[in-house]
Amino acid sequence: MTDSPRWYRSSYSNNGGNCVEIATLGARGVVLVRDSKNPGGPHLSLSREGFGGLVELARHQS
Template structure:
C-alpha cells in the first residue's frame, strides 16, 4: 500500500468468536479507493489491499452465503 494515510484498523462487532477474525481499515476507501484487510492475530503480518468495489462485493457475497 503506497499511501501516507494511516489505516485505522477495526474488527467487526460481529466478531465475538475468540479472536479468529480479520481487521479492516475502511478509512482509506473514500480517499484512496482501497480497503486494507489483515489477520487480527498477526497485525504485523501481510495486508491484503482490496479495491473498495471488491471489498463491497466480498461483503455482499458473505451476507448471501450466511443468509
C-alpha cells in the first residue's frame, strides 16, 4: 500500500496567495512541503524534526 499525501494549508495562510502546503506521511514520519501556487511542482521531503527546525527558523524571521 502506498501513502497518498493529503495536502493542507494553515488557517493562518490567507496572506495574498503566498502559501505553502504540507502533507504528512505518518507511517514513515515524513513531512512534505510544497508551494500552493504550483501543486504539481517539486516539494521538500523532511523528517518531523527537520520540519520543526524549519518552522522554528521561520518564526525567528518575522
